[in-house]
Amino acid sequence: xxxxxxxxxxxxxxxxxxxxxxxxxxxxxxxxxxxxxxxxxxxxxxxxxxxxxxxxxxxxxxxxxxxxxxxxxxxxxxxxxxxxxxxxxxxxxxxxxxxxxxxxxxxxxxxxxxxxxxxxxxxxxxxxxxxxxxxxxxxxxxxxxxxxxxxxxxxxxxxxxxxxxxxxxxxxxxxxxxxxxxxxxxxxxxxxxxxxxxxxxxxxxxxxxxxxxxxxxxxxxxxxxxxxxxxxxxxxxxxxxxxxxxxxxxxxxxxxxxxxxxxxxxxxxxxxxxxxxxxxxxxxxxxxxxxxx
Amino acid sequence: xxxxxxxxxxxxxxxxxxxxxxxxxxxxxxxxxxxxxxxxxxxxxxxxxxxxxxxxxxxxxxxxxxxxxxxxxxxxxxxxxxxxxxxxxxxxxxxxxxxxxxxxxxxxxxxxxxxxxxxxxxxxxxxxxxxxxxxxxxxxxxxxxxxxxxxxxxxxxxxxxxxxxxxxxxxxxxxxxxxxxxxxxxxxxxxxxxxxxxxxxxxxxxxxxxxxxxxxxxxxxxxxxxxxxxxxxxxxxxxxxxxxxxxxxxxxxxxxxxxxxxxxxxxxxxxxxxxxxxxxxxxxxxxxxxxxxxxxxxxxxxxxxxxxxxxxxxxxxxxxxxxxxxxxxxxxxxxxxxxxxxxxxxxxxxxx
Numbered sequence: 001x002x003x004x005x006x007x008x009x010x011x012x013x014x015x016x017x018x019x020x021x022x023x024x025x026x027x028x029x030x031x032x033x034x035x036x037x038x039x040x041x042x043x044x045x046x047x048x049x050x051x052x053x054x055x056x057x058x059x060x061x062x063x064x065x066x067x068x069x070x071x072x073x074x075x076x077x078x079x080x081x082x083x084x085x086x087x088x089x090x091x092x093x094x095x096x097x098x099x100x101x102x103x104x105x106x107x108x109x110x111x112x113x114x115x116x117x118x119x120x121x122x123x124x125x126x127x128x129x130x131x132x133x134x135x136x137x138x139x140x141x142x143x144x145x146x147x148x149x150x151x152x153x154x155x156x157x158x159x160x161x162x163x164x165x166x167x168x169x170x171x172x173x174x175x176x177x178x179x180x181x182x183x184x185x186x187x188x189x190x191x192x193x194x195x196x197x198x199x200x201x202x203x204x205x206x207x208x209x210x211x212x213x214x215x216x217x218x219x220x221x222x223x224x225x226x227x228x229x230x231x232x233x234x235x236x237x238x239x240x241x242x243x244x245x246x247x248x249x250x251x252x253x254x255x256x257x258x259x260x261x262x263x264x265x266x267x268x269x270x271x272x273x274x275x276x277x278x279x280x281x282x283x284x285x286x287x288x289x290x291x292x293x
Numbered sequence: 294x295x296x297x298x299x300x301x302x303x304x305x306x307x308x309x310x311x312x313x314x315x316x317x318x319x320x321x322x323x324x325x326x327x328x329x330x331x332x333x334x335x336x337x338x339x340x341x342x343x344x345x346x347x348x349x350x351x352x353x354x355x356x357x358x359x360x361x362x363x364x365x366x367x368x369x370x371x372x373x374x375x376x377x378x379x380x381x382x383x384x385x386x387x388x389x390x391x392x393x394x395x396x397x398x399x400x401x402x403x404x405x406x407x408x409x410x411x412x413x414x415x416x417x418x419x420x421x422x423x424x425x426x427x428x429x430x431x432x433x434x435x436x437x438x439x440x441x442x443x444x445x446x447x448x449x450x451x452x453x454x455x456x457x458x459x460x461x462x463x464x465x466x467x468x469x470x471x472x473x474x475x476x477x478x479x480x481x482x483x484x485x486x487x488x489x490x491x492x493x494x495x496x497x498x499x500x501x502x503x504x505x506x507x508x509x510x511x512x513x514x515x516x517x518x519x520x521x522x523x524x525x526x527x528x529x530x531x532x533x534x535x536x537x538x539x540x541x542x543x544x545x546x547x548x549x550x551x552x553x554x555x556x557x558x559x560x561x562x563x564x565x566x567x568x569x570x571x572x573x574x575x576x577x578x579x580x581x582x583x584x585x586x587x588x589x590x591x592x593x594x595x596x597x598x599x600x601x602x603x604x605x606x607x608x609x610x611x612x613x614x615x616x617x618x619x620x621x622x623x624x625x626x627x628x629x630x631x632x633x634x635x636x637x638x639x640x641x642x643x644x645x
Contacts, residue, residue, distance in 0.1 A: 182376060182378070184374045184375075184376050184378035185378050185380065187343075187345050187365075187372075187374070187378070188372070188374060188378040188379075188380075188439075189391075190344075190345070190364075190365045190366065191343060191344075191345075191365045191366065191370065191371060191372050191392075192366070192391050192392040192394070192395075192439070193366035193392065193394065193395040193396075194366075194394075194395075203380060206380075206382040207381070207382065
């Protein structure tokens with residue numbers, strides 16, 4: 001009898017401790033989900049607020065309600081009917097696209113050279129490039145402006161673009177990715193008769209496509225949303241980029257937040273397209289099936 | 294097709310010399326295997342022939358051309374890498390045809406050549422596949438196809454079978470040998486596997502520490518090794534080595550056992566090493582040359598390898614597969630004097 005009792009007690013202890021472990025696991029999962037949910041809300045709130053404000057009349061802008069009392073698309077018709085908006089949109093599109101193409105091309109080229117060619121001083125050059133990451137943009141705009149002024153680049157596409165045609169971050173990123181490309185591929189191509197540029201373009205570049213896609217997204221978004229430098233280097237309204245143009249909605253006494261939010265909502269579309277196009281390459285990942293691994 | 298000649302080839306990395314004046318002549322259409330342990334300089338030699346490493350000294354001739362300063366693409370060579378190095382973003386067809394991109398020939402001829410090579414390698418049905426849809430052996434064939442398509446003067450193989458499993462390695466070994474018999478190009482093949490070297494080569498070049506130890510046919514290097522290193526490197530299991538003293542036309546081993554070698558010559562009283570291949574050292578019921586205690590028995594089916602402790606040295610001998618001796622037993626060992634090898638204990642060189 002005593003043995004039976006002991007057995008029952010032991011099994012109930014086991015059951016209890018089992019359920020305790022289970023509830024601890026559930027609690028942990030709950031906390032994780034709650035944190036993620038909270039993070040998600042924080043991320044999406046500005047976008048929801050932007051869309052909400054873009055659907056409000058001016059009198060309701062300073063109400064923080066998410067659902068407008070009297071929703072309207074008047075702001076969209078106004079912004080789209082304003083000829084300046086498309087000009088700014090076009091400026092931003094041209095600048096962000098050209099800068100992205102240029103930065104991806106040159107960053108990959110320099111990153112490859114620093115990674116795959118052995119020449120004296122390459123570490124020094126790499127460190128010099130990296131060290132430029134530590135200088136804030138605010139410090140650079142003055143020399144950039146002086147340079148633009150003396151070369152006559154003020155109020156031109158080139159003036160807006162030139163600081164971003166090559167990036168230290170991109171060079172670093174690409175160098176690190178090229179480290180993962182085995183030299184055997186490059187040597188095989190060398191024997192197959194390709195010159196060094198062809199090896200880079202035809203063999204090495206396709207192998208780092210995910211990195212190129214990631215860099216393209218970063219650079220495009222960075223240039224699409226750039227504000228300080230385009231604001232400084234442009235004088236005429238026609239040369240404004242979208243963020244600079246949007247900030248000019250309103251007058252000295254009032255800021256037309258509903259129009260700014262409407263413009264911002266429209267301006268997110270290209271970034272969404274760029275992300276969706278390049279995300280494919282990132283997700284696909286590097287396929288190193290040509291090598292025995 | 295072409296001859297290949299290495300003359301006093303030297304390679305240095307900074308102040309460190311890793312190849313010390315290699316000399317080798319390879320005949321047109323010959324299959325030469327460079328073999329040796331890791332760090333012996335075999336891959337460096339191959340990469341210098343390919344033009345992937347600069348030549349620090351000496352000359353490389355392909356055919357009648359000095360190629361020291363030529364780019365890899367201008368040397369008329371093709372190389373198969375250990376890791377295949379076939380381009381993952383291209384189909385098998387594009388991979389094989391990649392070497393023809395710069396060739397000045399009509400597109401139709403290029404396509405025909407790709408089809409021919411694919412047919413030889415049995416890959417016609419796989420031409421549109423990507424490398425990640427191929428097995429290891431198929432990928433290796435693509436790499437060979439890419440080399441073949443240009444019909445180069447010299448094929449260079451850098452340990453191409455070392456990533457394959459044992460069965461596939463044996464199969465690919467045969468395929469490469471057949472391929473050589475069919476196309477007849479000059480081949481330089483690097484491996485650390487002496488079985489690959491023995492089974493494939495017309496001639497084997499055995500290297501150690503940046504020096505060539507011996508060049509010869511597989512049977513020459515097996516039966517007449519130039520030194521102790523070659524004797525132990527070629528053949529599996531390795532040759533048994535027993536130290537002794539040369540006196541009166543024979544070797545006296547440490548335990549006093551005397552083995553007469555009437556046709557050999559050495560300085561009286563010199564320290565020598567007696568070499569005996571396990572295949573030639575037999576366990577016998579009669580009175581043998583010497584005896585020892587069986588430590589380990591390795592049945593192979595037809596034969597049995599027996600590890601025997603003789604005067605503090607372990608030697609491997611061969612016994613019958615049907616009635617192998619038992620561990621711990623004392624056995625007598627015998628060998629034919631004609632199959633024994635004699636080396637100078639000082640410099641390791643073979644004695645006549």
